[in-house]
Amino acid sequence: MPSPSFPQLICAAAAASAVGAISLVEHRRLGPWSHGAFRVGMAALTGALVADSSRHDQALLDPVRDGIVAGGVTLGLMDLIERLDGAVVDGLRGAGVRHPRALLATLGAVGTAAMIVAPGAFSQSERWGTLEETFGESESRPLPEDVQTLLTALLTPPEHTTDLPGAAALREQLASARIVDLGYPSSDVQFEVEDPQRLAVPRQQVWPLRAAFMRDGFRYELELQIDDGCLGMLSVMVPDDEPRHEDAHELLSSPEFALPEVSEITLEQESEQPQSS
Incomplete structure (x- = not known):
């Protein structure tokens, strides 16, 4: 795999910082306006990441429209996403993790940077196979x-x-x-x-x-x-x-x-x- 270019490193650092920062937000304590801004920010960030990844992989439509669709889907699923996020945070805290949001922010930032720096590490079929193995049908x-x-x-x-x-x-x-x-x-x-x-x-x-x-x-x-x-x-x-x-x-x-x-x-x-x- 070729070494990442300088623009890729800058993009990876910016995206990782954004993902890490938004992962630290405890959305359950936000007021109405702040909560709305948080949701829009999540949708915009997701759309931007999908659009960027589509440039290096097979796009469903094209990178821009893929990003718009991903952002819209994310915004529509925010109720479910926030409930799952809160459940994960509470579960980690119950398992003894003192700062679960900091842990999630670190993992999210590292994963985002790796996705941007090494977009071709796995083929599309390999990634889908891994997801299917990891997320089977819930019992x-x-x-x-x-x-x-x-x-x-x-x-x-x-x-x-x-x-x-x-x-x-x-x-x-x-x-x-x-x-x-x-x-x-x-x-x-x-x-x-x-x-x-x-x-x-x-x-x-x-x-x-x-x-x-x-x-x-x-x-x-x-x-x-x-x-x-x-x-x-x-x-x-x-x-x-x-x-x-x-x-x-x-x-x-x-x-x-x-x-x-x-x-x-x-x-x-x-x-x-x-x-x-």
Whole structure:
């Protein structure tokens, strides 16, 4: 393989710095405007990297349009990307890594630099073969009774209230829902639903009914994500008004953290009133 040129080294250093910097951002603590800017930055960076790699490999369309398409796809998948990123960070922290974002930033920067400096190290077919070997089909298992009970509580309207739109369809999905094995320790529970008969509308949403609970003096919330009209993911969140935010996250990422019993939760429904969360 020929030695990289000076422009390649400059490009590799700039791209590695950008990837490393954006990997250090904890998107879960950003405000609305900052969060939007972060997502646009992620999409733009992905598009630029894809466009650059297409110059050295077989482009699907052409380098510029490949980059635009990649950036648009990235922006559309940011909800999923951020959930997976948060789960990886929490999993690393639970495994004893003190600074998981710094580790991810280092790995991302090194990988980006290597991709730019040595674009021809592997052929396209070799790269796809490696990806297929690494990322096989995720294993799944039946829905545990405790998770099903929590989901049932979230999908059942509180007393003296009407059923939320889509709740009936989601309750029907409980019969065929399964848990996806993420491959690493996480407080998040990801679902897959086989052949749903009905879908919830809107098909992409955060369920407006949350479950608050206490654990070792910290306040947490269970949040249900709906993806493509199906049960998507049940996540444990640290609310913004929790005064000991860092300590609560540390407990959340520990291997001993467990989901609450139904008797421990308090259901909270979103309201039109500005003061209500």
